[in-house]
Amino acid sequence: xxxxxxxxxxxVTEAAAVSASRWMGRGLKNEADDAATTAMRNVFDTIPMQGxxxxxxxxxxxxxxxxxxxxxxxGVGPEVDVAVDPLEGTNIVxxxxxxxxxxxxxxxxxxxxxxxxxxxxxxxxxxxVVGKIDIDASVTENLQAVAKAKNKDIGDIVATVLDRERHAxxxxxxxxxxxxxxxxTDGDVAAAxxxxxxxxxxxxxxxxxxxxxxxxxxxxxxxxGGELQGxxxxxxxxxxxxxxxxxIDVDKVLYMxxxxxxxxxxxxxxxxxxxxxxxxxxxxxxxxxxxxxxMRSKSGTIRxxxxxxxxxxxxxxxxxx
Numbered sequence: 001x002x003x004x005x006x007x008x009x010x011x012v013t014e015a016a017a018v019s020a021s022r023w024m025g026r027g028l029k030n031e032a033d034d035a036a037t038t039a040m041r042n043v044f045d046t047i048p049m050q051g052x053x054x055x056x057x058x059x060x061x062x063x064x065x066x067x068x069x070x071x072x073x074x075g076v077g078p079e080v081d082v083a084v085d086p087l088e089g090t091n092i093v094x095x096x097x098x099x100x101x102x103x104x105x106x107x108x109x110x111x112x113x114x115x116x117x118x119x120x121x122x123x124x125x126x127x128x129v130v131g132k133i134d135i136d137a138s139v140t141e142n143l144q145a146v147a148k149a150k151n152k153d154i155g156d157i158v159a160t161v162l163d164r165e166r167h168a169x170x171x172x173x174x175x176x177x178x179x180x181x182x183x184x185t186d187g188d189v190a191a192a193x194x195x196x197x198x199x200x201x202x203x204x205x206x207x208x209x210x211x212x213x214x215x216x217x218x219x220x221x222x223x224x225g226g227e228l229q230g231x232x233x234x235x236x237x238x239x240x241x242x243x244x245x246x247x248i249d250v251d252k253v254l255y256m257x258x259x260x261x262x263x264x265x266x267x268x269x270x271x272x273x274x275x276x277x278x279x280x281x282x283x284x285x286x287x288x289x290x291x292x293x294x295m296r297s298k299s300g301t302i303r304x305x306x307x308x309x310x311x312x313x314x315x316x317x318x319x320x321x
Contacts, residue, residue: 001049001078001108001264006294008047009104009268010305014290016040016102017270018309020087021281024273025096032093036086036102036272041065041072049073051106054114055083055212068114081112083216089187092273099190099275105219107265113215113258116242119233120211120254122188125204126196127225135229135253139173139206146204154178157203160191167207174206190275192217193293196224200276208233218259220267223295224302230254264298286311 019039023032037057044051051072057063060070066084082104087093089100105112123135123142129149133142147154155178161167163183174181182202184191188209194200211232218228232250234240243250252258270292271278279291290307 013102013270029090029094044072048077051082079109100272103269111261115211120214124192124228130227196226223297268294
């Protein structure tokens with residue numbers, strides 16, 4: 001992949017974030033998602049690449065744009081797999097909450113897992129704990145491994161978990177082990193990435209979330225030297241059959257090389273609302289400000305990008321209500 005793609009992709013997430021942020025707190029999650037998707041698609045058309053969506057907004061008959069199999073880019077340049085989540089945290093934006101992102105990931109063609117749209121059990125950690133976690137081990141054993149690797153008391157460990165009824169057992173075991181918990185309403189891509197940044201105060205992610213988001217988070221953690229392990233969790237026979245047709249063993253642990261192959265991948269995200277790692281979009285009258293993160297696994301480069309965008313010269317960023 002071309003080195004210049006990194007900064008080109010930031011333009012994509014910036015446009016999606018600005019468009020989605022206009023809907024913050026208005027209780028209209030679908031409108032926010034549509035705005036992000038439209039803006040992301042429009043900018044993708046200007047990127048010099050030959051992209052195929054492998055993780056998107058759904059199948060062709062379910063999503064008008066950014067559907068699985070859709071071609072992106074100018075048609076000239078590297079051939080890449082594209083994984084997108086135009087608005088990671090639709091409910092967050094609707095409620096004006098924390099940690100909503102516009103996010104995407106790309107890798108060389110054939111290198112991203114075409115994850116089915118179903119649940120995935122996940123565990124994610126930062127660089128210090130790579131190789132020391134085991135998704136098949138108990139929550140307590142993994143907490144102990146994190147504490148040992150980070151030279152912390154287990155009471156100093158912070159685990160992030162989606163606040164869902166299905167996680168009651170995980171939450172109970174974390175508390176019994178003596179660790180602390182940060183419950184989140186949505187947005188486990190941001191939560192997984194946060195485990196690799198000390199300033200967020202998060203040490204490990206546990207729980208079941210979307211499989212497509214698991215692949216996107218894995219790309220981010222690959223760039224950061226972290227680790228995500230996953231296991232697909234079909235909720236019915238139809239989903240189990242779909243996995244079989246795709247050649248995916250639902251009992252198999254998916255490691256980093258299963259989720260994203262090769263040594264070259266790019267992750268980009270722009271904050272829609274404020275979070276531990278990225279600030280949300282702020283409007284200043286004639287312009288707005290964005291805060292983004294872009295990383296490339298091949299070089300190990302991590303960039304935080306602050307952008308100032310003229311609302312007069314970039315009409316696509318103006319909300320069409």
